[in-house]
Amino acid sequence: MRSLHSRCGFNDVEEGDIVRVRLKSGEVLEGIVMPVTEFSSEDIIIIKLSNGYNVGVSKNNAEIEVLGKSKTSVVKEYPMERTKIEGKGSLKLAFISAGGTIMSKVEYETGAVRPAINVSELIDMVPNLLDIVSYIEVEEVFRLLSENMTPKHWEEIAKIVAMKFMDGTDSVIIAHGTDTMSYTAAALAFAVQNIPGPVILVGSQRSSDRPSTDAVMNLRGSITVAAKAPFGEVTVCMHGHTSDTYILIHRGVRVRKMHSSRRDAFQSINDIPLAKVIPTTGEFILLNKDYIPKSKDRNVKLRPRFSDRVFLLKAFPGVDCSIIEYLASVGYRGIVIEGTGLGHIKEDCVPVIKNVVDEGVIVVMSTQTLFGRVNMKVYTTGRKLLKAGVLSADDMLPEVAYVKLSWLLGNVNDVDEVKKLFVSNLVKELGNIHHENYFPRWYHG
Amino acid sequence: MRSLHSRCGFNDVEEGDIVRVRLKSGEVLEGIVMPVTEFSSEDIIIIKLSNGYNVGVSKNNAEIEVLGKSKTSVVKEYPMERTKIEGKGSLKLAFISAGGTIMSKVEYETGAVRPAINVSELIDMVPNLLDIVSYIEVEEVFRLLSENMTPKHWEEIAKIVAMKFMDGTDSVIIAHGTDTMSYTAAALAFAVQNIPGPVILVGSQRSSDRPSTDAVMNLRGSITVAAKAPFGEVTVCMHGHTSDTYILIHRGVRVRKMHSSRRDAFQSINDIPLAKVIPTTGEFILLNKDYIPKSKDRNVKLRPRFSDRVFLLKAFPGVDCSIIEYLASVGYRGIVIEGTGLGHIKEDCVPVIKNVVDEGVIVVMSTQTLFGRVNMKVYTTGRKLLKAGVLSADDMLPEVAYVKLSWLLGNVNDVDEVKKLFVSNLVKELGNIHHENYFPRWYHG
Numbered sequence: 008m009r010s011l012h013s014r015c016g017f018n019d020v021e022e023g024d025i026v027r028v029r030l031k032s033g034e035v036l037e038g039i040v041m042p043v044t045e046f047s048s049e050d051i052i053i054i055k056l057s058n059g060y061n062v063g064v065s066k067n068n069a070e071i072e073v074l075g076k077s078k079t080s081v082v083k084e085y086p087m088e089r090t091k092i093e094g095k096g097s098l099k100l101a102f103i104s105a106g107g108t109i110m111s112k113v114e115y116e117t118g119a120v121r122p123a124i125n126v127s128e129l130i131d132m133v134p135n136l137l138d139i140v141s142y143i144e145v146e147e148v149f150r151l152l153s154e155n156m157t158p159k160h161w162e163e164i165a166k167i168v169a170m171k172f173m174d175g176t177d178s179v180i181i182a183h184g185t186d187t188m189s190y191t192a193a194a195l196a197f198a199v200q201n202i203p204g205p206v207i208l209v210g211s212q213r214s215s216d217r218p219s220t221d222a223v224m225n226l227r228g229s230i231t232v233a234a235k236a237p238f239g240e241v242t243v244c245m246h247g248h249t250s251d252t253y254i255l256i257h258r259g260v261r262v263r264k265m266h267s268s269r270r271d272a273f274q275s276i277n278d279i280p281l282a283k284v285i286p287t288t289g290e291f292i293l294l295n296k297d298y299i300p301k302s303k304d305r306n307v308k309l310r311p312r313f314s315d316r317v318f319l320l321k322a323f324p325g326v327d328c329s330i331i332e333y334l335a336s337v338g339y340r341g342i343v344i345e346g347t348g349l350g351h352i353k354e355d356c357v358p359v360i361k362n363v364v365d366e367g368v369i370v371v372m373s374t375q376t377l378f379g380r381v382n383m384k385v386y387t388t389g390r391k392l393l394k395a396g397v398l399s400a401d402d403m404l405p406e407v408a409y410v411k412l413s414w415l416l417g418n419v420n421d422v423d424e425v426k427k428l429f430v431s432n433l434v435k436e437l438g439n440i441h442h443e444n445y446f447p448r449w450y451h452g
Numbered sequence: 453m454r455s456l457h458s459r460c461g462f463n464d465v466e467e468g469d470i471v472r473v474r475l476k477s478g479e480v481l482e483g484i485v486m487p488v489t490e491f492s493s494e495d496i497i498i499i500k501l502s503n504g505y506n507v508g509v510s511k512n513n514a515e516i517e518v519l520g521k522s523k524t525s526v527v528k529e530y531p532m533e534r535t536k537i538e539g540k541g542s543l544k545l546a547f548i549s550a551g552g553t554i555m556s557k558v559e560y561e562t563g564a565v566r567p568a569i570n571v572s573e574l575i576d577m578v579p580n581l582l583d584i585v586s587y588i589e590v591e592e593v594f595r596l597l598s599e600n601m602t603p604k605h606w607e608e609i610a611k612i613v614a615m616k617f618m619d620g621t622d623s624v625i626i627a628h629g630t631d632t633m634s635y636t637a638a639a640l641a642f643a644v645q646n647i648p649g650p651v652i653l654v655g656s657q658r659s660s661d662r663p664s665t666d667a668v669m670n671l672r673g674s675i676t677v678a679a680k681a682p683f684g685e686v687t688v689c690m691h692g693h694t695s696d697t698y699i700l701i702h703r704g705v706r707v708r709k710m711h712s713s714r715r716d717a718f719q720s721i722n723d724i725p726l727a728k729v730i731p732t733t734g735e736f737i738l739l740n741k742d743y744i745p746k747s748k749d750r751n752v753k754l755r756p757r758f759s760d761r762v763f764l765l766k767a768f769p770g771v772d773c774s775i776i777e778y779l780a781s782v783g784y785r786g787i788v789i790e791g792t793g794l795g796h797i798k799e800d801c802v803p804v805i806k807n808v809v810d811e812g813v814i815v816v817m818s819t820q821t822l823f824g825r826v827n828m829k830v831y832t833t834g835r836k837l838l839k840a841g842v843l844s845a846d847d848m849l850p851e852v853a854y855v856k857l858s859w860l861l862g863n864v865n866d867v868d869e870v871k872k873l874f875v876s877n878l879v880k881e882l883g884n885i886h887h888e889n890y891f892p893r894w895y896h897g
Binding site for chain 2: 157265315323327345353376
């Protein structure tokens with residue numbers, strides 16, 4: 008048993024420890040140390056008391072004593088078996104879990120959040136679910152924190168999505184971690200085309216054991232979208248606001264995680280969201296009429312392969328252009344540069360780029376401004392890049408350009424055909440006109 | 453003489469060509485072909501007629517004939533010699549040109565925009581300038597499109613800025629290209645501390661020969677800031693709105709170019725702008741009271757060196773972790789990862805990262821969400837990264853983290869000291885509290 012005094016020893020206390028805290032006031036508390044969250048202060052630990060309440064204890068005002076380790080983990084990791092649940096409605100729904108916070112609870116071994124939730128909890132989150140669906144097929148494909156998702160996983164998910172649609176499903180919901188959700192959404196948008204209903208990636212920024220969780224509302228929103236959306240697109244369904252006022256449905260090839268912790272982190276870039284859902288009324292409001300309608304048939308166009316030989320290279324002032332030669336030398340077939348401004352990288356990279364392009368590597372220019380479009384015709388550097396054979400990502404996000412090129416190189420053998428398709432608008436990843444309201448409004452006093 | 457028919461041949465016409473255009477209506481126009489801008493359509497060329505008007509001609513409705521090449525270039529490249537101009541006011545001002553669009557005009561040789569403007573034109577842009585200043589020292593340091601700016605250039609500029617302040621200057625204005633303006637601003641903020649007045653980077657998104665230019669208003673705004681600002685910080689001074697209603701002054705370590713072409717492309721991230729200027733009235737409005745005040749002395753703290761052995765690595769789902777080993781093997785001493793979400797990269801990179809950290813490479817985690825802060829304590833992957841020795845960039849922009857680490861490794865020998873300083877708040881590049889209004893408002897219907 009460790010006996011720790013304030014300040015010095017407090018840092019040795021671990022989540023899941025059973026502790027006795029003696030406040031300066033003389034009061035004594037006993038409970039389990041709760042995990043750190045993104046809002047935790049360095050100076051405060053949170054203790055769950057036996058009555059269920061959490062209290063924060065300042066390290067400066069207390070002595071702490073570790074009594075033992077919490078033995079019963081709060082989390083039970085039910086495997087999410089392949090399950091088909093019948094309902095009384097008409098919607099044929101597939102629910103695929105790939106993991107992430109939405110499928111997560113706190114786990115006391117490390118005190119961190121890890122994926123795990125079960126089917127019945129999931130169904131409990133959506134009242135009337137069984138009144139809406141004819142059936143819901145539930146399947147856990149992966150149990151991954153999404154930073155661990157790779158192009159190989161995209162392939163797996165794409166195949167399952169296509170299979171579900173071919174089997175008669177109206178809509179596919181995918182629970183997914185938020186870190187790389189927009190990458191997976193873009194990947195599926197290219198890999199699974201001509202679909203008879205929406206694919207809806209849904210996640211949460213706060214795990215479902217926390218009072219501020221967005222898991223429940225996002226999940227409910229995704230069911231509404233499955234039931235009411237007119238589009239056959241791959242989408243992302245997340246909070247539109249920090250409060251619970253509405254859910255946004257973003258086009259998968261136009262969305263980006265723009266905040267590390269806010270519940271409304273996901274925002275459309277160079278586009279407006281496809282729709283919003285009002286959770287109190289279940290109302291579905293179409294915002295963007297320029298959508299891909301549902302396919303009338305089930306001839307899903309599945310091209311699920313992705314090359315893992317594409318690199319997303321961010322330009323920065325000190326970048327040593329030899330990195331481009333290195334990437335080509337170790338077998339990269341595509342390089343997406345996240346350039347500056349209208350699509351630039353320093354001019355002395357141009358000869359190096361020309362060399363690798365001549366060797367058959369496809370080099371694409373996108374912009375780290377995220378908003379706006381690449382135009383390499385305006386400035387001298389851009390013209391030289393164009394002449395060296397660099398393709399423009401136009402108004403595609405760098406991440407989407409990376410996914411698109413990985414997909415093209417995975418499915419198309421002819422390099423000229425890859426180049427032609429790269430600059431073509433395949434699933435509305437490119438836009439003609441940028442409206443004034445595409446650029447958000449910053450606070451300026 | 454080339455004779456070109458619509459569609460097929462139009463693409464061979466080059467800017468600066470003197471052409472005769474025969475419209476389908478029978479009308480004939482003669483003029484000089486104007487350069488492409490970021491708003492140009494692929495199907496239209498712009499011709500400047502002898503009466504000075506520009507007309508757009510659709511490629512589908514005209515035949516074009518090249519009569520010759522425009523011989524007299526419209527641009528005269530006056531060198532901007534080191535000049536000191538005396539005024540009747542009290543402000544001691546240094547104006548340094550590093551190049552960029554603000555110092556640019558169209559050049560007809562390639563049809564593109566290249567840096568060049570002269571001192572008298574510059575002074576003409578700001579009415580009453582000589583009533584405000586005691587003197588203005590003008591000096592062209594570089595004539596660079598800013599994508600070509602490197603850490604070596606930052607060193608040069610930092611030394612000149614320090615020298616100007618030590619010589620009695622009240623404020624230093626730096627004309628700079630917008631592509632990497634925020635990188636240079638951050639670099640100067642670290643390299644030149646304890647300054648007696650503001651350093652103001654000013655640029656433009658549209659060159660001064662274009663009717664929509666923002667050069668004049670931004671330049672005027674920068675003079676107002678030089679005269680009225682209470683802070684001794686390195687700042688960026690650019691349009692706050694697409695219309696000419698106000699100019700924003702951003703903290704150099706908190707600003708980012710967020711649009712490739714809009715005049716209000718520069719926005720503060722995880723902070724609010726320091727101030728705004730109303731150009732019609734010359735009013736200076738302080739927005740952010742949390743600024744670094746002007747130093748009372750001229751003991752400028754100059755530490756101008758930057759290591760060029762720091763890499764800014766963007767995490768993406770297919771990233772091959774061996775890139776990290778490669779970077780260490782070719783002598784990189786710092787790697788700033790632009791991770792996902794709260795600060796993650798896929799878990800199988802952790803052992804590779806641990807190896808390079810053990811070899812003495814400093815690895816930093818920032819986030820590609822840009823908004824919000826890194827917190828590696830919340831999820832398992834983050835905890836493993838922390839344990840491997842990865843430092844958190846907290847709420848610093850990835851680009852600022854890259855600049856800061858380059859600066860620390862350039863000026864501080866002891867690795868532990870570098871690590872300590874990296875996580876310390878030196879020039880308000882880190883923030884304690886994020887207010888609701890730091891996150892911009894997107895259009896949601």
